[in-house]
Amino acid sequence: MTRILHILDHSLPLHSGYCFRTRAIMKAQIASGMLVAGVTGVRQDQHGYESGALLENVEGLDFFRTLTDVSGPSPVREWREIAVFSDRIAEVVQQWQPDILHAHSPALNGLAALRVAQKLDLPLLYEIRAFWEDAAVGNGTGREGSPRYWLTRQLENHVVNGADAVAVICEGLKSDLVLRGVAREKITVSPNGVDMSLFGQPTAPDEVLRKQLALAGKSVLGFIGSFYDYEGLDDLIAAMPYLQEKCPEAHLLLVGGGPMEKALKEQVQTSPASDAITFAGRVPHADVERYYGLMDIMVYPRKSMRLTELVTPLKPLEAMAQGRLVAASDIGGHRELIEDGKTGTLFPAGSPQKIAAKLANLLKNRDSWPQTIETARKFVEADRNWSSNILRYKPVYQQLIAHKSYERAA
Template sequence: MRILHVLDHGLPLHSGYSFRTRAILKAQVARGWAVAGVTGPRYNVVDAPVETFDGLDFHRSSMRPAGPPPLGEWREIGVFARAIERAVDAFRPDILHAHSPVMGALAALRVAKKRGLPLLYEIRAFWEDAAVGNGTGREGSAKYRLTRALETWACRRVDAVSVICEGLRGDLIARGIPGQKIMVSPNGVDLSLFGEPLARDEALAAELGMGHEVAGYVGSFYDYEGLDDLIAAMPALVAKRPQAQLLMVGGGPMEPQLRAAAAASPVASRIRFVGRVPHNEVERYYSLIDVLAYPRKHMRLTDLVTPLKPLEAMAQRRLVAASNVGGHRELVEDGVTGTLFAPDNPAALADSLAALFADRAGWDARRARARAFVERERNWSSNISRYQPVYQRLSNAAAMDESWSRLPPVNA
């Protein structure tokens, strides 16, 4: 089986998107499949037409074309489609596997139709909702409606659809996409990357002034992550647990506002920002955090999409506290593998963190249950098997009959 993955971006860029991609490709290679990726023009790296990182080959598009919307996007689809064709000529795939956003699916559709290749489209989040979540779009706007319509149009025309969670699957079914056409390939982690967690880094703790009741967040600072609620919860948490501290690792669009809110807090001395840290240093900071907090706001994006960070925290045997939104409920069983608290509610967040700090005797059992859940249900080495029957059916049908139906059933 030869699979060409059509990607917005990939390695060497570090992002949740590229880490999921790496995990999928590595797991497929381990199964004996031949894989390659082709990245879009927004990646803007053209040093070489093909580059290899971490043993994986990535074909590159040329630079992103200029032009006002929607002309610029239309030209971008054309540039991307030509890059996909070049990759098809070089790699000779059996399957095209496009990953969101929808620009990649639209470009891949052109090539799939021209070359007679089956196409699976994988949606990690709806582009229009992601724009609302990061503050670059508005729900219900003309651009929002157009992007949503394009997503639906693409899903009707590809041969099969993959989504990362039940929330996205349910939304597509509500739009009229046949449920039997949609498979779920949930977020997972590469457990080979997570051995025994590091012991507490006492030198780093001393450098940062971190004690032994530390809540923390490691990741990107977007508005939908609800980090303003985490900072707002700190006075109430410190009132209940005087030794409590907050460690913020990462950066992003909300960083200036969050730093200002922390500086104005009556417990400003208990909140520490360290900015972005090198990827190979992140585990040192994780070692100082007792409870990883994920206070995502309640909105379409967070109700429909499951994040990756809580799974990584569980894989590292870290305690997880997360807001009670749909995406988190697919990952966290309240009181068993983690703690769920009311979203958009700093007081509820403070209460949940205080209760966790007060129940240190139960930490080891909860960590073990969370790790077991990841091993059992969110391990990429086993998750990847979900693709096989879909790939096999699509490639067999395409090989046997050029007039095969483009709406056959796939695993639900």
């Protein structure tokens, strides 16, 4: 029975897209008969969760923890993180005896895993979920072309070149790596997916919540997530006055929070459509489905930049699985998931008037909704279901393990 050790930045019980993808992978692998565990680095505590336990079971999944504190100025601190995490991974390997290391970005995790793989003669699969230098630009903590951006990119290249195989979540990331000189045959695409047991049933509207939010009789456009600049929520807010001219019943419901929250609220205060925009704030994860149930169209107006052009998001897939109509900007990450007019609607990124025009057309043609929703749901079930997605890892694991066994025997 194959034993897989996942090397992670952070994990459950924290809630993030990173954690949910990890959970889905691990649970699907266990269901397929593999033995699976994870080990998290020192940043698990920095994300706001400290268990104090070296081994923790969350939702039936085992996670080994790295409890050492690391300090110092950048980049000294990062090198210390790698050293500490590398030592902890080696301890877990000796204790748990995995057949293969499956490290997940960022590159710091990959560097720590690469040290252990080389030292203990284990095969290493390195998975990239996003280029983290681009993610830093997207969330406002980095600048494209800066020394830190360049260094992060070089570290990623080093891990990719040192790993036995590479996995990415979408074709955009694969194409970028190929342009960097990575052999196509070294890269496997394991796309984002949905656990249909968690998202497979459409949520009925919560009439009490609808009344509390004063949404009765409204056509509700919804967004649930983090308010980063790259999400393009300012463009969606700017589109609302144009949309209301054509569809007075349209109402925008924004659920979540983040770095752009203050600026977005200030924008709404000066908008002619301010009465048609509601901020619900951050809500407990257990309540998210109640808000999904009130939304007629889930809208994802991401801006065009390297991060969004290359990386596919998870939330549109979850919305499709929920039986929600999806409308999104026509950036590369969305085009890989949504076929305009068939599984959803695509509108030009960064153009409030064109966004409004596409949304108005959608609201005026409700007869087409059931077919679009059904087509999108079938797409998720067939091509983005985790029970089938994890099968893409299996031949890679088998090949790497067999090759390493051959090398040892030679």
